[in-house]
Amino acid sequence: MTNILKTAAIALALGVAAITHAAAEDIKIGVDSGPYPPFSSPDASGKWVGWEIEMMDAFCAEAKLTCTLSPIAFDGLIPALNAKKIDAIMSSMSITDERKKAIDFSDKYYNTPTAIIGPKGVKFEPTAEGLKGKVIGVQVSTIHAAYVQKYFAKSVAEVKEYQTQDEANNDLAAGRLDAIQADLVTLNDFLKTDQGKACCELKGNVQDDPAILGSGVGVGVRKEDTALKDKFNAAIKAVRANGTYDKISKKYFDFNIYGK
Amino acid sequence: MKDEATLVPMTYAPPKARSLLEPHRIALAAVFLAILVSAAYFMRWDWLPRYQDRLISGLWTTMLMLISTSVVGFVFAVPLGLVQVTGPKPLAWLANAFCTLIRGTPLLLQLWLLYYGLGSLFAQYPEIRSSWAWPYLRQAWPYGFAALTISFAAYEGEVMRGAFSGVPKGELEAARAYGMGRWTAFRRIWFPRAVYRTLPTLTGETVLQLKSTPLVATVTVMDLYSVITKVRQDTLLTYEPLLLLALIYLCLTGILVLAFRLLENRIPSRGN
Amino acid sequence: MGPTSFDLNLLSLWSPGWGGVLLAGLMRSLEVAVGGFLLGLLIGIGGASAKLWGGKVLRDLLEVYTTVVRGVPELILILILYYAGTDAVNKLMLVLGLPSVDISGLAAGIFVIGVVQGAYSTEVLRGAIKAIPAGQLEAARAYGMSPLLSLRRITLPAMLPYAIPGLSNLWLIATKDTALLAVVGFSELTLVTRQAAGTTKAYMMFFLAAGVLYLLVTLLSNVILGAIEKRARRGLSREQAA
Numbered sequence: 001m002t003n004i005l006k007t008a009a010i011a012l013a014l015g016v017a018a019i020t021h022a023a024a025e026d027i028k029i030g031v032d033s034g035p036y037p038p039f040s041s042p043d044a045s046g047k048w049v050g051w052e053i054e055m056m057d058a059f060c061a062e063a064k065l066t067c068t069l070s071p072i073a074f075d076g077l078i079p080a081l082n083a084k085k086i087d088a089i090m091s092s093m094s095i096t097d098e099r100k101k102a103i104d105f106s107d108k109y110y111n112t113p114t115a116i117i118g119p120k121g122v123k124f125e126p127t128a129e130g131l132k133g134k135v136i137g138v139q140v141s142t143i144h145a146a147y148v149q150k151y152f153a154k155s156v157a158e159v160k161e162y163q164t165q166d167e168a169n170n171d172l173a174a175g176r177l178d179a180i181q182a183d184l185v186t187l188n189d190f191l192k193t194d195q196g197k198a199c200c201e202l203k204g205n206v207q208d209d210p211a212i213l214g215s216g217v218g219v220g221v222r223k224e225d226t227a228l229k230d231k232f233n234a235a236i237k238a239v240r241a242n243g244t245y246d247k248i249s250k251k252y253f254d255f256n257i258y259g260k
Numbered sequence: 261m262k263d264e265a266t267l268v269p270m271t272y273a274p275p276k277a278r279s280l281l282e283p284h285r286i287a288l289a290a291v292f293l294a295i296l297v298s299a300a301y302f303m304r305w306d307w308l309p310r311y312q313d314r315l316i317s318g319l320w321t322t323m324l325m326l327i328s329t330s331v332v333g334f335v336f337a338v339p340l341g342l343v344q345v346t347g348p349k350p351l352a353w354l355a356n357a358f359c360t361l362i363r364g365t366p367l368l369l370q371l372w373l374l375y376y377g378l379g380s381l382f383a384q385y386p387e388i389r390s391s392w393a394w395p396y397l398r399q400a401w402p403y404g405f406a407a408l409t410i411s412f413a414a415y416e417g418e419v420m421r422g423a424f425s426g427v428p429k430g431e432l433e434a435a436r437a438y439g440m441g442r443w444t445a446f447r448r449i450w451f452p453r454a455v456y457r458t459l460p461t462l463t464g465e466t467v468l469q470l471k472s473t474p475l476v477a478t479v480t481v482m483d484l485y486s487v488i489t490k491v492r493q494d495t496l497l498t499y500e501p502l503l504l505l506a507l508i509y510l511c512l513t514g515i516l517v518l519a520f521r522l523l524e525n526r527i528p529s530r531g532n
Numbered sequence: 533m534g535p536t537s538f539d540l541n542l543l544s545l546w547s548p549g550w551g552g553v554l555l556a557g558l559m560r561s562l563e564v565a566v567g568g569f570l571l572g573l574l575i576g577i578g579g580a581s582a583k584l585w586g587g588k589v590l591r592d593l594l595e596v597y598t599t600v601v602r603g604v605p606e607l608i609l610i611l612i613l614y615y616a617g618t619d620a621v622n623k624l625m626l627v628l629g630l631p632s633v634d635i636s637g638l639a640a641g642i643f644v645i646g647v648v649q650g651a652y653s654t655e656v657l658r659g660a661i662k663a664i665p666a667g668q669l670e671a672a673r674a675y676g677m678s679p680l681l682s683l684r685r686i687t688l689p690a691m692l693p694y695a696i697p698g699l700s701n702l703w704l705i706a707t708k709d710t711a712l713l714a715v716v717g718f719s720e721l722t723l724v725t726r727q728a729a730g731t732t733k734a735y736m737m738f739f740l741a742a743g744v745l746y747l748l749v750t751l752l753s754n755v756i757l758g759a760i761e762k763r764a765r766r767g768l769s770r771e772q773a774a
Contacts, residue, residue, distance in 0.1 A: 044731075
């Protein structure tokens with residue numbers, strides 16, 4: 001019986017392997033499965049669109065990689081990368097020391113400030129003092145969750161963690177949150193929607209802390225995968241130099257998304 | 261397929277008290293102990309003391325969710341089962357439709373419908389926002405509580421329906437013959453006999469309910485599961501926190517099964 | 533547009549409607565449910581046979597498997613298996629000297645649901661085999677049937693009526709358990725519903741629409757399973773079938 005089970009297990013593994021075995025230059029890139037406009041979100045035809053998706057295409061074309069997009073829950077991206085479910089992460093993931101303990105990053109491909117928004121008509125500063133007694137929402141596993149934990153946890157009434165950014169946005173509009181901390185660009189995108197326009201406004205940027213907020217967004221790769229990292233670094237440099245980067249960015253932003 | 265409900269609980273069969281001292285069991289136990297020790301030694305557990313307090317408070321939330329939703333759900337299950345047996349027809353039909361609807365769709369979807377759908381609807385009405393209920397409606401746990409209660413009521417309601425209709429007619433006729441009124445007969449004979457009949461499946465139902473509680477973490481309730489999610493995001497460990505979580509739930513299941521067995525043994529005449 | 537908006541155009545099958553995406557998600561859910569159910573059935577047949585006729589050690593190991601799977605929330609099993617399953621297969625390939633593989637989300641989803649279903653299947657099938665009147669098996673042996681022949685000709689057909697109600701339930705549970713894969717980001721019905729809802733902000737409408745789809749699957753399954761059950765009970769006396 002044991003032998004039969006063992007054989008069956010191996011046969012199953014081989015079967016799976018036969019179906020899904022991939023060529024060397026095919027890579028899978030993990031993206032947060034929750035909508036994160038204007039960087040990455042699914043549209044009504046099931047296609048993924050956004051600045052980061054176009055950038056992914058540009059990098060992959062430049063590095064001559066065949067990239068397949070693989071949506072995964074944001075808090076599952078790093079485990080999925082290390083379990084070899086995916087080969088790279090391009091999901092607005094900031095390069096931080098904490099994450100560098102688990103994975104490696106390419107050079108940054110964009111960098112934006114971190115901001116706080118809240119309901120209209122309620123005035124407060126984006127500081128520990130201003131957030132006193134408020135309920136603040138963040139997306140789980142983000143740098144914002146870590147920042148709020150360090151700077152605001154003691155003064156706020158409650159920190160609520162959401163699996164996706166749009167659920168936090170929705171809860172702010174529904175009056176169940178008093179504030180959200182997130183990336184300024186994605187928050188601005190929300191404030192431009194009908195829902196955002198009606199309910200909420202920008203309260204300001206939080207004070208920077210590079211140790212937590214990191215130094216920009218990079219492509220996440222496995223630590224041992226230096227070849228892939230080098231490919232992405234070269235591709236980012238080339239795409240920046242040949243004008244593709246600016247061409248794509250102009251479609252989405254009227255400011256410099258790359259940062260200093 | 262009508263009787264499907266009675267099978268749904270997939271009653272959790274507790275392992276029988278067998279001799280644990282057979283040689284192969286000792287060997288197996290040694291192997292598991294070795295795995296456990298090497299897991300403790302080779303995996304990273306240094307985060308454990310830092311999260312101890314939060315883990316305990318998360319455990320408390322989970323237990324509170326489990327007990328409150330099971331008790332309230334059971335209270336709703338009784339009328340849901342009863343009207344399906346006694347009628348009147350329209351009520352029986354409604355109760356049946358309710359049970360089918362809840363049991364035919366995933367709990368996770370129901371929870372999100374309540375929290376993200378219905379919950380954000382409330383905010384649009386200034387009357388609700390200024391009412392006494394708003395501070396509660398603003399929080400996440402009432403939605404988790406509602407979804408879990410509804411779910412338990414629907415599953416247990418089907419079980420109660422079977423239990424009510426399964427009480428032998430003769431016993432009810434005997435109650436009549438003794439001159440009991442309808443209400444007295446219900447209170448003294450029908451209801452207790454039906455509850456006895458559900459006891460064996462109640463263990464399975466409660467274990468299923470326990471296993472459903474972590475879903476509330478997806479709507480920001482800080483239960484045990486979301487404390488572990490926090491550990492995962494802070495430490496970037498994949499397996500250790502999840503394995504601990506599985507172990508805790510396994511223990512909770514074991515405790516539940518034992519508690520129910522004690523309870524069943526205390527009740528002298530169980531229904532058959 | 534708000535969370536309560538009910539713009540039915542959003543459900544249209546073609547862009548800008550999300551109906552097509554929802555149906556594609558439903559298909560993925562059904563694929564995983566069918567695959568997981570069948571894999572669970574395979575594990576169940578093996579597990580039940582081993583529990584009934586296997587060696588002591590194997591029986592105890594299976595007891596551990598069924599107890600653990602039934603005592604731990606599906607959500608947590610899915611999280612562990614979704615990552616660990618891929619890891620384990622890759623380690624196995626390394627041991628066997630084969631190149632590491634890239635496991636599709638679908639295969640991982642089927643594996644996860646299958647392992648969970650397998651534990652319940654084992655118990656259902658074991659109970660069903662034990663419910664066969666002992667005389668029938670003894671008669672088969674008396675006729676000189678080999679164990680394999682008696683399994684095929686007597687045990688499997690005789691156990692079906694006892695197993696089908698339990699297996700029907702497992703199928704219904706499988707269809708609903710696939711929703712849990714939304715938490716790991718697998719694009720089945722619940723996740724695409726959540727994406728559609730999040731993008732359009734019409735949360736109420738999309739969750740209701742997905743609920744209708746799940747309910748249709750359940751109701752349709754009930755009809756089909758009811759017919760199968762009736763057929764399987766042919767030739768059984770009333771109290772035997774009860």
